[in-house]
Amino acid sequence: MAKRDLLSIDDLSRADAELILETAESFLPVLQRDIKKVPTLRGRTIINMFYESSTRTLTSFELAAKRLSADTMNVRASGSAVDKGESLKDTILTLSAYQPDIIVMRHPQIGACRLASSYTRASVINAGDGKFQHPSQCLLDLFTMRQALGRELDGLKVWIVGDILHSRVARSDIAGFQLLGMDVTVAGPPALMPREIESLGVTVEHTLDRLAEADVVYLLRMQMERMAEGANFIPSLREYSALYGMTLERLRPGQKVMHPGPINRGIEISPAVADHPDTLILEQVESGLAVRMAILYRTIAGYDERPADERGAA
Amino acid sequence: MTVRTWCRGGAGAELLLRGARAVDPLAGLDQAVDVLVRKGRIAEIGDRLEAPARVRVVEAEGELLLPGFVDLHTHLRTPGREDEEDLGSASAAAAAGGYVAVFGMANTDPVVDSAAVLEGLSRQASAEATVPTGFYAAMSRELAGRQLTEMHELAQAGAVGFSDDGVPVATAQLLRRALQYAKVTDRYVAIHAQDDSLMGAGVMHEGAVSAKLGLGGIPAIAESADVARALEVARYEAGRLHLCHLSTTLALEHLARARDLGLPVSAEATPHHLTLTDEAVTSLDPNLKMNPPLRPEADRRALVSALRSGLVDCVATDHAPHAQYEKEVPFEAAPFGTTGLETAFAALYTALVAGGELSLAVLVERMSQAPARLAGLPAPTIAVGEPADLCLVDTSTPWLVSAADLHSRSSNSAWLGRTLQGRVTFTVAAGRVAFDDRA
Numbered sequence: 001m002a003k004r005d006l007l008s009i010d011d012l013s014r015a016d017a018e019l020i021l022e023t024a025e026s027f028l029p030v031l032q033r034d035i036k037k038v039p040t041l042r043g044r045t046i047i048n049m050f051y052e053s054s055t056r057t058l059t060s061f062e063l064a065a066k067r068l069s070a071d072t073m074n075v076r077a078s079g080s081a082v083d084k085g086e087s088l089k090d091t092i093l094t095l096s097a098y099q100p101d102i103i104v105m106r107h108p109q110i111g112a113c114r115l116a117s118s119y120t121r122a123s124v125i126n127a128g129d130g131k132f133q134h135p136s137q138c139l140l141d142l143f144t145m146r147q148a149l150g151r152e153l154d155g156l157k158v159w160i161v162g163d164i165l166h167s168r169v170a171r172s173d174i175a176g177f178q179l180l181g182m183d184v185t186v187a188g189p190p191a192l193m194p195r196e197i198e199s200l201g202v203t204v205e206h207t208l209d210r211l212a213e214a215d216v217v218y219l220l221r222m223q224m225e226r227m228a229e230g231a232n233f234i235p236s237l238r239e240y241s242a243l244y245g246m247t248l249e250r251l252r253p254g255q256k257v258m259h260p261g262p263i264n265r266g267i268e269i270s271p272a273v274a275d276h277p278d279t280l281i282l283e284q285v286e287s288g289l290a291v292r293m294a295i296l297y298r299t300i301a302g303y304d305e306r307p308a309d310e311r312g313a314a
Numbered sequence: 315m316t317v318r319t320w321c322r323g324g325a326g327a328e329l330l331l332r333g334a335r336a337v338d339p340l341a342g343l344d345q346a347v348d349v350l351v352r353k354g355r356i357a358e359i360g361d362r363l364e365a366p367a368r369v370r371v372v373e374a375e376g377e378l379l380l381p382g383f384v385d386l387h388t389h390l391r392t393p394g395r396e397d398e399e400d401l402g403s404a405s406a407a408a409a410a411g412g413y414v415a416v417f418g419m420a421n422t423d424p425v426v427d428s429a430a431v432l433e434g435l436s437r438q439a440s441a442e443a444t445v446p447t448g449f450y451a452a453m454s455r456e457l458a459g460r461q462l463t464e465m466h467e468l469a470q471a472g473a474v475g476f477s478d479d480g481v482p483v484a485t486a487q488l489l490r491r492a493l494q495y496a497k498v499t500d501r502y503v504a505i506h507a508q509d510d511s512l513m514g515a516g517v518m519h520e521g522a523v524s525a526k527l528g529l530g531g532i533p534a535i536a537e538s539a540d541v542a543r544a545l546e547v548a549r550y551e552a553g554r555l556h557l558c559h560l561s562t563t564l565a566l567e568h569l570a571r572a573r574d575l576g577l578p579v580s581a582e583a584t585p586h587h588l589t590l591t592d593e594a595v596t597s598l599d600p601n602l603k604m605n606p607p608l609r610p611e612a613d614r615r616a617l618v619s620a621l622r623s624g625l626v627d628c629v630a631t632d633h634a635p636h637a638q639y640e641k642e643v644p645f646e647a648a649p650f651g652t653t654g655l656e657t658a659f660a661a662l663y664t665a666l667v668a669g670g671e672l673s674l675a676v677l678v679e680r681m682s683q684a685p686a687r688l689a690g691l692p693a694p695t696i697a698v699g700e701p702a703d704l705c706l707v708d709t710s711t712p713w714l715v716s717a718a719d720l721h722s723r724s725s726n727s728a729w730l731g732r733t734l735q736g737r738v739t740f741t742v743a744a745g746r747v748a749f750d751d752r753a
Contacts, residue, residue, distance in 0.1 A: 089642050109644035110529055111598035130646065131528030171528055195531060199522035228515065 004299050005117050006125045008133045009175040016303050017179055021143050023294035024287070030067065031290060040297060041070035045100040049091075049116075050127070051077040051107040056261055056285060057127050057136070061104045064292035070101075088112060089119055096120040102299055105129075123299045131226070134168040137260055138176035140291040144284045145216065148256055154181030157213055159205075161244055162220030162268055165192045166227070169260045170220060174200055185214070188244060191233045208244065212252045219246055219259045219268050237267050246273050256280055315500065317690040318472030319415055319446035320439035321405070326354020326745040327702060330365045333375035334706055339675040340381070340683050340695040349379065351702045354745020359698055372740065372752065374706050380678050381694035382414025382703040382743060384685040385655065386504075386582060387479070387558060387630035390416075390447070392438070393431075394423030399635040399723045401435075404655070405444040407633070407722035409749035411655040412705035412738040413445055414694055415686070416633075420452040421480030427452040427463045429471040436472065445743045448689070450477045453492045453503060459484020462491055469499035474689050477504035479558055482540065486547055493553025502580070502688070504556040505544055507565065508606075512536035517646050519592040519607040527596065529645065532607050538564035545572045548579055556688070557581040559632050561606040563616040570625055580688055582630035583617050585658045586728050589665035590614075594728075600641045600648035601726050604634070618671050621680055628685040629677075631658050635724030652728040656720055660713060661729055663736030668709075705749075706740040713737040 005011065012020075030038055046065045050058050058074065065072040075095065077083070082091060088107070095103065100122045105113050110130040117124040128134040145153055158177050164170045164186050177184050178201060186197060187205040198204055211217065222240060227233050234240045246257065247270045257269070257279040265271050273279055329351040336343045336359075348363040349356060365371045385408065391399035399407075408416045418435075420426035426435065426449055439447040451468035453476040455461045465476055476492060476499075483489045483505050492503045513536045518524050520531025541557060545568055548555040560566060560581050572579050592608045602608060620626040634651025641648050659681065666672040683693040694703035713734045717725035741749035 087639065087643065089639075107644070109646045110527060111646075112644040114598055115642075115644055130644075133528075166528075168528060171526070194525035194528075195520050195533070196522040197525045200526060231514070 003121065003123045004302065005123055006135050006295060006299060007113050007117065008126065009135045009138050009172045009179065011135070012179070014179050017139065017142065017176065019303055020139055020291065020294045020298055021146060023298060024143050024290040027290045027293045037067055037069060039069045041065070041068040041300060044070040044102070044300060045098065046070045046072045046102045046104060046296065047095055047100045048072060048074045049095070049103055049105045050074065051082065051112070052128065054106055054128070056288060057106065060288040061127060061292050064289055064296055067289070068293055068296060070296070088116060092116045092119045096122060102296060125295060125299060128168055131166055131168050132171060134172045135176070136288075136292055136295055137169050138172035139295065140284060140287045141173060141218070141258060141260070142176055142180060143287040143291045144258065144280050147283065147287065148280055149215070156182045156215045157185070158182050158216045158218055159185045159187055159211060159214040160218045160220065161187045161208070161246070163192045163222050164188050164197065164220070165194050165233070166223040167220050173218065174202055189234050189240065208250055211250060214255060216256045216258060217246065217251065219257065221262065221264050221268050241267050244268065246270060248272050248276070254278065258284060260284070315470050316472070317448060317474045318436070319448040319691070320436045321443040321446045321744060322441065324746050327351050327742055327747050328353070328369045329742070330363060330369050330371045331379060331706065332371060332373050334377045334379035336379040336696050337674055337678055338381050338696045339679045340693055341697045343696055344675065346375070347379070349696065351742065351745075354702055356696065356698055356700050356702055359696065372706070376710060377739065378707040378709060379696065380412065380705055380707060381682040381696055382705050382741060383412050383659065383681040384689065384691065384694070385413050385416045385631050385633070386474075386628065386685045386689060388416045388418050388633040388655065389421070389635065389651070390418035391635055392422060393435070397723070398637050400442065401439050401447060402442040402444070403721065403723040405442070405447065405748070407653070407655040407720070408445045409741045409743060410721045410738060410751070411657065412659050412707065412741050413655060414703040414741065414743040415446045415448065415689070415691060416655070417448045417450060417474050417689065419477060419479045420450045421457055425452050425456050426450065427455045429464070429467045432468060432471045432473060444746070444748045448472065448474050450475055450479070450504065452476065453478045454484065454488060457481050459488055462495060465492070465495050465499050465501070469501050473501065475502045475504050475556065477558070479504060479506045482506055482508040482510055483544065486543055489544060490547050490551060493548060493551045493555065496553060502554040502556045504558050506558050507537050507540040507544060509536050509540045512539060517603060517607070518595050519609050521592060521610055523592045523595055527598070529595070532605070534562040534564050534609070534613070537562050537606055538568060541565040542568045545569070545577070545579065548572070549575060549577055552578065554578045559584050559587065559606055559630065560626060561587045561609050561613060561617065563613050566616055566620050566625065573625060580627045581625070582628050583621055583626045584630060584632045585654055585661045586652055588614065588617055588621065588629070589661050590728060598645045600643065600645050601652055601728050601730060603645055603648050603650055604632070604652050604728070605650035618666060622672055622676060627680070627688060629658065629662065629681045630685065631655050635722055636726045637724065638726070641726045651726065653720070653722050653724055653726055656722065657715060657727060657729045657734065659707065659738060660734035660736040663709065664734045668735055702742040702745045704742050705738050707736050708739050709736045711737065
């Protein structure tokens with residue numbers, strides 16, 4: 001049987017994505033209990049391989065695995081054999097010798113997770129590969145929207161505002177939001193807008209003049225670490241903030257604001273917006289745990305809808 | 315002061331090639347014939363020829379008999395990276411692709427920037443190469459873009475032309491000086507047109523596919539802006555400029571204008587740019603990472619039209635071997651380049667001739683006689699008295715390209731896993747059998 005990877009949002013059908021969201025919902029009560037742990041993945045081994053820094057994603061995947069009773073190991077690029085010049089292929093082959101069931105991987109380069117998958121029998125879950133994809137972020141964003149706005153997302157208008165060019169979140173979210181029937185607009189400075197992005201079926205804006213149409217405003221930070229010095233994508237953060245920074249004055253009452261974090265207060269988001277009740281940033285973090293539990297569970301159990309205890313006999 | 319190639323000596327072939335369809339636009343041939351080769355030269359062409367004693371008969375009915383191909387653009391990796399290719403393995407790959415002459419670029423380690431290095435290589439080719447092998451010399455010492463090489467001495471040593479390929483032309487002034495001095499040497503200057511500031515950290519064509527994948531884009535203008543600059547310099551100096559591996563419609567438009575002005579400018583296109591598009595990069599296969607990058611279908615079509623009309627003079631492979639471990643990495647980390655010698659004809663035949671975009675006669679001319687003329691070599695042709703430089707091609711058996719089939723020391727081919735038609739089965743280069751897959 002072919003193993004199940006989650007490398008890109010494009011790996012999922014609408015039904016798959018909805019099943020993950022429903023599974024995540026079923027895990028919510030577990031997270032409210034005193035004993036926040038279920039035996040679902042007992043005896044399974046999950047390796048978190050993080051070649052790039054991460055707070056939210058790593059802690060969330062690690063805690064999700066522990067809540068499901070799996071054995072977890074974290075491998076970081078610094079302080080490992082990667083520092084000694086070991087190639088990705090060799091690191092994957094080495095770790096695969098422990099027979100892990102799942103490798104959760106973050107890597108600074110596009111396609112690294114797909115390459116890793118070709119060298120291991122473990123399922124590979126992409127926890128962010130360069131500027132390409134971050135599917136678990138997209139799924140937790142969808143989950144957050146369903147919690148805040150109701151399960152019917154069809155026809156919602158989402159504006160993604162900021163550094164689209166360098167954003168894997170934008171690439172996953174565009175695909176995932178469209179998968180569930182939403183209407184996506186991307187807005188930001190022209191140099192940070194990928195050429196021919198219209199081909200993905202989005203509307204492109206370079207100002208926020210029509211922002212009022214959005215039901216959800218999804219903010220991205222400026223990824224200065226991916227911008228070479230002198231590349232001049234924008235003249236300055238100050239000017240970016242003046243043109244695209246989200247303030248209460250720019251928002252219409254009731255518009256929801258989201259952000260994958262980490263946020264830069266005073267640049268893409270004003271403190272007043274960051275702390276506003278219509279802003280869902282902390283809800284996103286909270287959703288992350290249930291959604292990643294669902295992703296891990298579905299990666300092992302599959303996308304068949306029957307509960308795990310009924311499938312053994314099949 | 316002639317262009318030279320070198321290869322091992324040996325007795326000329328004694329062959330009777332029977333019944334293949336000979337297609338040679340220079341000789342005006344397109345018919346099934348028997349060709350008798352004595353002592354490495356074509357002795358007789360006719361119908362139902364008798365085999366003299368001790369002459370090997372090759373029954374080739376249903377196959378194509380073509381003048382051998384000439385490649386103006388290969389990376390032989392020797393000296394310096396013999397683990398990727400050496401002159402013997404390059405010859406084996408070339409012969410397996412029907413090539414009867416190849417020219418190596420100068421971006422080796424050390425760089426071919428002095429007559430001493432070139433003479434060392436030519437001695438090595440005389441000992442190891444089974445297909446005549448010639449060499450470019452660098453335009454600037456160590457490809458550093460500052461000081462011209464001793465172009466006259468290098469031309470005397472047999473260099474085919476001058477190129478800093480591997481890196482773009484450093485400055486317009488350097489190109490101007492090279493074109494001026496090239497007049498003393500009667501050689502052309504070949505350039506890899508690329509504006510580095512526009513190239514940035516790009517790894518694939520900038521367009522819809524890069525938008526989806528997030529890969530850094532190489533805009534078409536990174537090529538065309540530098541082509542425009544080079545053509546301005548060439549026009550001013552009336553210098554003989556050769557544009558390597560053109561890939562964009564925008565660059566072709568500049569070239570067409572230069573041709574209209576009557577400038578002595580030539581150009582080549584690669585099998586990968588003529589047959590593949592950036593859509594394929596969706597697979598993130600590092601063997602599809604090359605520079606210039608694969609472009610969209612509209613550019614590919616424009617390139618095929620230019621090859622058909624002769625605006626682009628010839629096919630050149632830009633054969634670029636890389637060690638397997640260097641390509642077993644994420645797309646962004648992989649080096650640029652695909653091998654091409656062994657698959658060039660089959661890829662072009664499958665996509666363009668069988669696909670109805672180009673006639674076989676034109677393809678043969680662009681792969682054989684046109685590049686030979688640009689290099690200043692006698693054009694291979696199937697005519698009595700000529701040296702036997704030819705190949706046989708099987709166009710009926712599908713060929714699923716796999717690494718095990720390849721003779722190059724490297725297997726980073728963009729065509730791995732693809733099915734082609736038109737595999738070369740037999741090559742005679744400089745009158746000697748260089749490849750024989752018919753046993």
